[in-house]
Amino acid sequence: MISLAGLGRPSLLAALVLAFAALVLHGLGALRSRKDLTEAGIRATIGTAVFVGIAVVSLVSALYVHDFSLDYVARYSSRSLPGPYTITALWGGMEGSLLFWALLLTTFSAVALRRVDARTTRLVGWAGAVLAGIALFFLALLVMPANPFTRLADVPVDGAGLNPLLQSPGMVIHPPLLYTGFVGFSIPFAFAMAALFSGHLDDSWLKATRRWTLFAWSALSIGIVLGGAWAYTELGWGGYWAWDPVENASFMPWLTATAFLHSVVIQEKRRMFKVWNVVLILLTYVLAVFGTFLTRSGILSSIHTFTEGSTGKWFLPFLGGMLLGSLGVVAARYEKLRSDNRFDSLLSRESAFLLNNVLFVAAALTVLWGTIYPIVAEATSGVRLTVGPPFFNSVFIPVGLAIVCLTGIGPLISWRRMSSGSLTRIVRVPLLAGASIAIALAIAGVRSTGALLAFSLCTFTATAIGSEFVRGSSVYRGPGQLSWPAALLKTLLRNRRRYGGYVVHLGVILIVIGLSGSAFSSERQELLSIGESTTIGDYTLTYETLRQDETDEKQINEATLIVSRGGEEIATMRPQRNFHFAQEQPQSEVAIRTTPVEDLYVVITSFDQDGTAAVRAFINPLTWWIWAGAAVMLVGMGVLLSSEKPVEVGAPARKRAPEKVAVTQ
Amino acid sequence: MDEQLETSGRRNRTSPKFLWGGAVIFLALVAMVFWAMGRTGSTAYFLKTSELASSGPSAEEPIRVNGNVVEGSVVQDGLASTFDITDGQTAITVTTDRPLPDSFRDDAQTEIVALGVYDGHSFAATEVLAKCPSKFKAKTS
Numbered sequence: 001m002i003s004l005a006g007l008g009r010p011s012l013l014a015a016l017v018l019a020f021a022a023l024v025l026h027g028l029g030a031l032r033s034r035k036d037l038t039e040a041g042i043r044a045t046i047g048t049a050v051f052v053g054i055a056v057v058s059l060v061s062a063l064y065v066h067d068f069s070l071d072y073v074a075r076y077s078s079r080s081l082p083g084p085y086t087i088t089a090l091w092g093g094m095e096g097s098l099l100f101w102a103l104l105l106t107t108f109s110a111v112a113l114r115r116v117d118a119r120t121t122r123l124v125g126w127a128g129a130v131l132a133g134i135a136l137f138f139l140a141l142l143v144m145p146a147n148p149f150t151r152l153a154d155v156p157v158d159g160a161g162l163n164p165l166l167q168s169p170g171m172v173i174h175p176p177l178l179y180t181g182f183v184g185f186s187i188p189f190a191f192a193m194a195a196l197f198s199g200h201l202d203d204s205w206l207k208a209t210r211r212w213t214l215f216a217w218s219a220l221s222i223g224i225v226l227g228g229a230w231a232y233t234e235l236g237w238g239g240y241w242a243w244d245p246v247e248n249a250s251f252m253p254w255l256t257a258t259a260f261l262h263s264v265v266i267q268e269k270r271r272m273f274k275v276w277n278v279v280l281i282l283l284t285y286v287l288a289v290f291g292t293f294l295t296r297s298g299i300l301s302s303i304h305t306f307t308e309g310s311t312g313k314w315f316l317p318f319l320g321g322m323l324l325g326s327l328g329v330v331a332a333r334y335e336k337l338r339s340d341n342r343f344d345s346l347l348s349r350e351s352a353f354l355l356n357n358v359l360f361v362a363a364a365l366t367v368l369w370g371t372i373y374p375i376v377a378e379a380t381s382g383v384r385l386t387v388g389p390p391f392f393n394s395v396f397i398p399v400g401l402a403i404v405c406l407t408g409i410g411p412l413i414s415w416r417r418m419s420s421g422s423l424t425r426i427v428r429v430p431l432l433a434g435a436s437i438a439i440a441l442a443i444a445g446v447r448s449t450g451a452l453l454a455f456s457l458c459t460f461t462a463t464a465i466g467s468e469f470v471r472g473s474s475v476y477r478g479p480g481q482l483s484w485p486a487a488l489l490k491t492l493l494r495n496r497r498r499y500g501g502y503v504v505h506l507g508v509i510l511i512v513i514g515l516s517g518s519a520f521s522s523e524r525q526e527l528l529s530i531g532e533s534t535t536i537g538d539y540t541l542t543y544e545t546l547r548q549d550e551t552d553e554k555q556i557n558e559a560t561l562i563v564s565r566g567g568e569e570i571a572t573m574r575p576q577r578n579f580h581f582a583q584e585q586p587q588s589e590v591a592i593r594t595t596p597v598e599d600l601y602v603v604i605t606s607f608d609q610d611g612t613a614a615v616r617a618f619i620n621p622l623t624w625w626i627w628a629g630a631a632v633m634l635v636g637m638g639v640l641l642s643s644e645k646p647v648e649v650g651a652p653a654r655k656r657a658p659e660k661v662a663v664t665q
Numbered sequence: 666m667d668e669q670l671e672t673s674g675r676r677n678r679t680s681p682k683f684l685w686g687g688a689v690i691f692l693a694l695v696a697m698v699f700w701a702m703g704r705t706g707s708t709a710y711f712l713k714t715s716e717l718a719s720s721g722p723s724a725e726e727p728i729r730v731n732g733n734v735v736e737g738s739v740v741q742d743g744l745a746s747t748f749d750i751t752d753g754q755t756a757i758t759v760t761t762d763r764p765l766p767d768s769f770r771d772d773a774q775t776e777i778v779a780l781g782v783y784d785g786h787s788f789a790a791t792e793v794l795a796k797c798p799s800k801f802k803a804k805t806s
Binding site for chain 2: 394
């Protein structure tokens, strides 16, 4: 394989020209309702994607053959970098990650726009124009301030190599998943804008993009969890989430997108919340781009940021323009976005959804406030300060528990109105379950009110979800009918949207149980010479031997620790503290013994000449449930995503409200 | 307007109880954010070493201080370490029993951010983070 680096920049320029052509063609096609122009615009969009693809291939080939004449390759890879991580270097730096963004954006656009028929020419046209406009911005960044194909005058013999922290399997998939999530929201955002521009204000834009929204949300969810898993296994401080600005940057769009996923149900079922839905997807997308900006601009310092400031002054006007422009369009169309129905009763499914939305959006705004407060404070009063985890935890524990509670009650409440008597009847069993868990835990010696509340609410909600499954599957449970597992499976598969959603909820509840476990973490630091022991909780750790080895890449120091409990040997753990040559930097490799009850987490923070190790050990109860919950969520997402065939743009409108399509076109 | 024709006869006003309910929930959430901002440890001042030295002891609230490591000042004794940082004007001694970050080095290039309390003489840190500046440079030799 040879370096195709020479193809990179010409392809990006070609992509830029094609994106501009797509913008013009789509715009004209939409303005004049010309199907031929819209179709030409789609071809230009596909062409853009192809050329961005060629640019990506050329950068990957340069990384693969160590073409250090490219500045990017010299900065983010080295000869000793193991093969699979060569690809990781594509998103290891700012320019490469923006190129990857552009690839996802143009590919998703091409796939999403394919279907046009006469009825939806304008919707597709406007969506294509919005997407081409966004692509144009990212391509301009790649051609000007963030060029990944900058040549070096002095070609180095070796590159600086990839940050060793990024050399982990989690880092191969975490950034692409986050980006897939961020970029995936481009599609619903573009179609929402297109609905406003074109006047197709029924729910055809929602139906056309429902799968994209779910797909982007799923990718973002799993990406966030994997980021936590990466932090937990690589960073060595014993936790998985630190409210770091970059973590927050991925969490904010997730919160608003979660609100959006729920509130679209109201629009579909009751044709309410139309303005709200447009605003939510707009907010989600602005936050997703803001997230990319935060990570890439170096405006906030964090372990993730690449301190390269030149793109910052491009992002802010783009973000500001996007926010103001789209809010302006919403305002202009406000009258046509009026709800077709109204609230009937406080005790109704609609109210529950509304409360869900208020809580999620409040949560997102809280994270935003905590993230940008240091910038605001410095700009307004010149005081430099930082916002720490205690702030976020103080808000998220009550808001999170309220959301857990609502997850349990919401699905039990009927649409429009419900008598409090029938609600009481339905929640009786879950309430009883939640209360008994709280009492049992209190008797067992749990004293933290927050934890008692968390476990009891999680039990309440899990029981409520369980009772929904039982109610749903009882129809298949007559004499001579299905067994319980078969009946449950049939229930799940017969109404995938509903029961798939419940499975996702169940996963979230398991994650909350895992998060609550962190209230009971303990930590211990000790200097151990070979042969010495220390204890944490009821574990005894004995430092048996030190093994030293060397590879091309690093010098390895590995301690063998024997773990025993009650005099019985239960595990051998091998934490490492290695020295990476390319970066001239030591790095710890954590050892974790994980069980559903608790994790024993051991990290060595330094070795002395004589082999004495500074051992830091943590006991993290229930952390296992976070990963288990994420797996359950993944199953639920699979069920949801398989729930329907791709919807043809415009087709649902024909079924539901033909007179309106006729009117709006 | 066509949409209004469809829904004519039903002006869609949200009833007052929803507005009140929404307002109460919203205000409660805003109040909670303010309450959370005021809690100990939620916000920490972020100072340079010279600002810290002139502001005096800070026993109550933890603060963050940043500066570059003074080369040759790092002393490690078991789990404890002591080193000096400076912003170019005033140097301050930092003591900590926490592990130093992987990218920490005994050279003036290493910029650190420490969280802790200052007693007027030394800064007792409960967390030390290091920023790694230009060390990911390609080798040109």
